[in-house]
Amino acid sequence: MSDPALDVVEFVLTTHLYSDRRDLDENDLPPRFRQVFWTDTPGEDGPGGVERPLKATDDTVRTATGVERPWEAVSDLLFTQRTDFSGEISLTQPEMALEWVHERADDERIATNPTLAAAFEDHDDLEMSVTHEEAREDTRPIHADRVWIDALLDEYFDEEEDAEMLDLVNVRAPEEIETTLEDLVLTGDQEEEIQKLVKAIEHREYLASIGLREIGKLLFVGPPGTGKTTISRALAHELGLPFVEVKLSMITSQYLGETAKNVEKTFEVAKRLSPCILFIDEFDSVAKTRRSDEHAALKRAVNTLLKSIDDISLIRDEVLLIGATNHPDQLDAAAWRRFDEIVNFPKPDREMRADILRIVTEEMDIADFDPEEIAESTAGLTGSDLRMVLREAVLRALTEDRMTLTQEDVVAAVEDFEERDNLKNMDMIDGEGAEIVGDGGSGSHDHDDEGTGHTHD
Ligand SMILES: Nc1ncnc2c1ncn2[C@@H]1O[C@H](COP(=O)(O)OP(=O)(O)O)[C@@H](O)[C@H]1O
Ligand SMILES: [Mg+2]
Known part of the structure; x- marks a missing residue:
């Protein structure tokens, strides 16, 4: 049921409105639109962004909407024009275009385009049931885009020096996560924990205001293959957050002298990418090293890890920490104490x-x-x-x-x-x-x- 004309006009109108309205930011653009305007020139707010004015050319329209011949789709409308030389498609009468879209676009479409929602909301005659705020809430923010994540990592990591570190830490954009919560069978407990989390993240300002800061550190406990990793990723998808994944055994075994530094960097990465989920798998590999007669560098690393966990906060840093372990019996009190919720992953009944x-x-x-x-x-x-x-x-x-x-x-x-x-x-x-x-x-x-x-x- 695709409508090429509507797709193209929506895009051209959005670029027009966005270029004019300085009060709108990148998060007002649908992800598929803003990705064609992304530049990774570092700015004040991050490692890149979208620069005004936005131009709708054959190329940008095609990439953003998937319509092969954009101009053909809209050439017979009264309010469109095309400059032959630059290939730019623009609006001769934006007001008419706005009315035209208003007549054809349903709520679902507007809910994914905050720029349009804002235009309708501010317009005297064109009512829509989706508010600008609702559309923004429903639209994936720019910091969850792959391009943003890559640009941040590029900016932060020295290519030669830190190449190894990037092998240890795996970052996924929420759009890249395939298994969603609907594909998983959860226990009642697990569902409840997820509900609590979703609410806590939504209301983190309130929680901070009443002094509740000690939340957002979960430990997933259960045998291999019970869904600990998959649920964590699905949560990132559900919440639209980047997923930063590390295997602790890798960090503590591969580059011994660097271990403490790598632990610190892992947390730095998470803070830079925040809001995000930091998933630390094989958490037990730490506890093991604490007990045994290990190398001093490793002990230092473990202490760094425990301290980093203490220092990071969902409320302040917007990092949700999830640890996972197949061997809860190997964790000592110092490790347990750092998690505010323990979620059990039993074998399914x-x-x-x-x-x-x-x-x-x-x-x-x-x-x-x-x-x-x-x-x-x-x-x-x-x-x-x-x-x-x-x-x-x-x-x-x-x-x-x-x-x-x-x-x-x-x-x-x-x-x-x-x-x-x-x-x-x-x-x-x-x-x-x-x-x-x-x-x-x-x-x-x-x-x-x-x-x-x-x-x-
Ligand atoms: N409760 C579940 N419902 C649906 N699929 C599951 C469930 N538990 C595990 N799986 C499937 O088993 C595979 C392994 O799960 P994984 O998350 O890697 O387990 P763990 O991290 O606990 O070792 C995944 O493909 C996942 O989809
Ligand atoms: Mg796993």
């Missing part, structure tokens, strides 16, 4: 497993599929395991050139999975047996990189 199976198979064609039956026979499997089971079933069917699965395929894949899981455990006992047993033994599906995390010296 029968009902959750059935829901996960439904989601995973949504796009698949399975004859007589009975997720309840599969859920019944997969006690102990995580969301990640279930995904693997289904992948196995699909591949098996493909070896027989089938794209329609059967319930039997899935049942067979479950059996396969369990067999493989047994093998895996045997391998653990044979190979690194002494270490694993001495470690107290982790869950049966918990074959992670135990013992390989700290191979420095």
Whole structure:
């Protein structure tokens, strides 16, 4: 139901209005519009931005709207003109264009274009039910754009000196995160925590005003494959925040002499990118080093980490900190104390497993599929395991050139999975047996990189 003329006029009108109204800023432009005007000349407010006046040329219109022949789409309208020489499309009568758009654009479109919402709001006769403020709230801010993130990182990191650091820290723009909260099955607890967070972020000024500053540090605890990483990313997507991800084992093992500095830099990056989510995975790798007789540089790094956590605040720095661990038993009091909410990620129960199976198979064609039956026979499997089971079933069917699965395929894949899981455990006992047993033994599906995390010296 695309309407090329409306797409083009919306763009041309938006560039016109935005160029005139100095009270509007980048966050009043729809992300797909502002990206064509982005320049990374550092300014007062950041590593780049959008400079006025904005010009609608064949090129910019095409990139922003996807309309191949912009001028053809609008040439028969009374209020448009095109300068042959520059290829610029402009409005002979902006007022008429505004009325024209008002007649055709629905609320949904206006809600994604704060510049237009502002124009209608300030106009005496052109009422719209979406306010300027609402549109701004619904529109992704510029600091969540990939270009903004890249420009900030470029500005902040010396290419040679810090290249290694950028390997350790992974930054994702919310638009790049594919799995959303709808694709995940959450426990009641998890849903509640997310609700609280969303509200806390929304009302952070209020919280600060009543002196509540100690919020926004979460620890996700549970076996591998229960969704800790995926939910954190989905949250970034949901909230429109950049996602800064580090694996602590990498930071503490790779560049020993630099470790404390790297920890500090990680937090610096997060503060620069704020508001954002800082996700620290493998949080337990810290605790381990505290207890054992480790290198002095590593101890320093751990202290730096704990101090950095103390110093960062959702209310003041707009950084939401999420730690994740598969080994809560290895965390000491000093580490626990720093988190204000602990969120449990248990292995899914029968009902959750059935829901996960439904989601995973949504796009698949399975004859007589009975997720309840599969859920019944997969006690102990995580969301990640279930995904693997289904992948196995699909591949098996493909070896027989089938794209329609059967319930039997899935049942067979479950059996396969369990067999493989047994093998895996045997391998653990044979190979690194002494270490694993001495470690107290982790869950049966918990074959992670135990013992390989700290191979420095
Ligand atoms: N509760 C769940 N609902 C849906 N999918 C899940 C769930 N838990 C795990 N998964 C899937 O399993 C995979 C691994 O999850 P991940 O977030 O990496 O687990 P963790 O970080 O806890 O080890 C992801 O593809 C994710 O989509
Ligand atoms: Mg993970």
